[in-house]
Amino acid sequence: MKEGFNTKVGAIAAAAGSAVGLGNMWRFPYVTGENGGAAFLIVYVAFTLLIAMPALLAEFAIGRMTGKPVTSALLELAPKKKWFLIGFMGVFCSFLIISFYSVVSGWILYYTWLSASGGLAGLGEAEVAEAFSRVSGSPAASVFWMVLMVAVIALIVSRGVAKGIEKWSKILMPVLLVLILVMCVRSLTLDGAAEGLKFLLSPDFSKLTPKALFAALGQSFFSLSTGIGVMATYGAYISRDQSLSADALSVAMLDFFIAFLAGVMIFPCAFAFGINPGSGPGLVFVTLPNIFNQMAFGSFFAFIFFLLLVVAALTSCFSMLEALVAFGVASLGLSRKRSTVIMTAFVLLGGTCCAVFPAVFNLFDNLSANVILPIGAFCIVLFVPLVIGKERYRAELEAHGGKFGSFEIVYFLTRFVVPLAIFLIFANSLLSWLGVDLFG
Ligand code: PHE
Numbered sequence: 001m002k003e004g005f006n007t008k009v010g011a012i013a014a015a016a017g018s019a020v021g022l023g024n025m026w027r028f029p030y031v032t033g034e035n036g037g038a039a040f041l042i043v044y045v046a047f048t049l050l051i052a053m054p055a056l057l058a059e060f061a062i063g064r065m066t067g068k069p070v071t072s073a074l075l076e077l078a079p080k081k082k083w084f085l086i087g088f089m090g091v092f093c094s095f096l097i098i099s100f101y102s103v104v105s106g107w108i109l110y111y112t113w114l115s116a117s118g119g120l121a122g123l124g125e126a127e128v129a130e131a132f133s134r135v136s137g138s139p140a141a142s143v144f145w146m147v148l149m150v151a152v153i154a155l156i157v158s159r160g161v162a163k164g165i166e167k168w169s170k171i172l173m174p175v176l177l178v179l180i181l182v183m184c185v186r187s188l189t190l191d192g193a194a195e196g197l198k199f200l201l202s203p204d205f206s207k208l209t210p211k212a213l214f215a216a217l218g219q220s221f222f223s224l225s226t227g228i229g230v231m232a233t234y235g236a237y238i239s240r241d242q243s244l245s246a247d248a249l250s251v252a253m254l255d256f257f258i259a260f261l262a263g264v265m266i267f268p269c270a271f272a273f274g275i276n277p278g279s280g281p282g283l284v285f286v287t288l289p290n291i292f293n294q295m296a297f298g299s300f301f302a303f304i305f306f307l308l309l310v311v312a313a314l315t316s317c318f319s320m321l322e323a324l325v326a327f328g329v330a331s332l333g334l335s336r337k338r339s340t341v342i343m344t345a346f347v348l349l350g351g352t353c354c355a356v357f358p359a360v361f362n363l364f365d366n367l368s369a370n371v372i373l374p375i376g377a378f379c380i381v382l383f384v385p386l387v388i389g390k391e392r393y394r395a396e397l398e399a400h401g402g403k404f405g406s407f408e409i410v411y412f413l414t415r416f417v418v419p420l421a422i423f424l425i426f427a428n429s430l431l432s433w434l435g436v437d438l439f440g
Pocket of ligand 1: 018019023024222223226228230319320
C-alpha cells in the first residue's frame with residue numbers, strides 16, 4: 001500500500017512537526033539573543049516569508065508531482081540528468097543532522113528525567129554546569145540517552161506514515177502548544193518580565209550587521225527543514241486535493257509563531273533573573289536551569305520546559321528518519337520494515353560517533369547546516385524553472401482545483417530572489433569557514 005497522510009490537518013501537523021524543533025526552542029532564542037533581539041526578528045520574518053517559504057513550496061511540489069521521496073522524485077522528473085544527486089546529498093544530510101540532533105535530544109531527555117526526579121532542584125550555579133558536563137562530557141551517558149530517544153522515534157516511524165508519524169504529530173503538536181503557553185504565562189508574570197519583552201519587540205537596527213542577516217537566513221532554512229528534501233518526501237504524502245501553498249503558509253506561520261513564543265518564554269525569564277540572553281548554545285542547559293531554581297515551583301516548570309523540548313525534537317526526528325526510510329524503500333528496494341531497521345542502525349551508529357567524539361558532532365553540525373543545506377536549497381529552487389517549468393509548476397500548485405493568486409510573485413521569488421540570497425549566505429559561510437571574514 002502506498003504511504004500517505006490521511007487527513008489535511010494530519011499533513012500540516014506532521015510538516016509543522018518537522019519544522020518546529022530544537023531550531024525554534026534552543027537555536028532561535030540564542031541566535032536572536034546574540035544578534036540584538038527585535039531587529040533580528042523582523043529580518044527573520046522577512047526571510048522566512050520571502051526565501052525559505054518558496055523553497056519549502058518547491059519541495060512540497062517536487063514530492064507531490066511524483067508521489068515519490070526526494071531522490072526518486074528528482075530522477076523521475078529529470079531522468080537523463082544528474083539532479084538526483086541532490087537527493088542523495090539531502091538524504092545523507094538528513095543522516096548527519098539526525099545524528100547530532102538525537103544526541104542533543106538525548107541530553108534533553110536526561111534533563112527531563114532529572115527535573116522530574118528532583119535532581120535539578122536546589123543546585124548552585126557550578127553544580128548545574130557540572131550536571132551538564134556530566135552528561136555531555138560522558139560518552140556512555142550521552143549514548144545511553146541518545147539510544148532511548150532513537151528507540152522511541154524508530155518505534156513510531158516503523159508504524160508507518162499515517163499510523164505512526166501522522167497520528168503522533170496530531171497528538172504531540174497540540175501538547176507542545178499547551179506546554180509552551182504555560183511556560184509563556186509563567187515567564188510573563190515574573191517581576192521584571194517587561195525588559196525581556198522590550199528586547200524582543202523594540203528593534204535596535206544598529207545591531208543589524210551583515211553577519212546577523214546571514215544568521216537570520218540560515219536560521220530560516222534550518223527552521224523550516226528546507227534544503228535536504230525532507231519536505232519533498234513529506235510532499236509525496238500530501239493528497240492532491242490539498243492546496244500546497246496554503247499548507248506551506250500554515251507550516252511557516254506555525255513555525256514562526258512557536259519560535260516567537262519560545263522568545264516570549266525565554267527572554268523575560270532571562271531578564272528577570274539578570275542573565276545575558278546572548279549567552280549562546282548553553283542557554284537551555286546551563287542558564288535556564290539556574291533560572292528555574294530561583295523560581296517558585298521551579299522544578300515543575302523545569303520539567304514542563306524540558307518535556308516541551310523533547311516533544312519538539314521528536315516530531316523533527318520523525319521527518320529525518322522517514323526521509324531515510326523512504327529512500328531505503330524507493331531507491332534500495334528494501335521493505336519498509338527492513339529499511340526502518342537498517343536506517344535506525346545507521347542513526348545509532350552516527351549518534352554514537354557524535355556522542356563519543358565532539359569533533360564529529362561539530363563536523364556533522366557545521367557540514368549540514370552551513371554547507372549542505374544551502375547548496376541543497378539552491379539546487380532545489382533552481383530545479384523549478386530549469387526542469388519543471390512555469391506552467392507545470394503552476395498546474396501542480398493549482399491541482400486541488402483552486403487558483404493560486406500569488407503565483408507570479410512566488411515564481412519570481414523562486415527563480416531569482418531565493419537562489420541569489422542562498423548564494424550570498426553560502427559564499428559567506430564558505431569564506432568564514434576558510435577563515436576569511438568579509439563582514440567582521
Ligand atoms: N526544522 C528542524 C528544527 O527547527 C530541524 C530540521 C532541519 C529538521 C532539517 C529536518 C530537516 O529543529
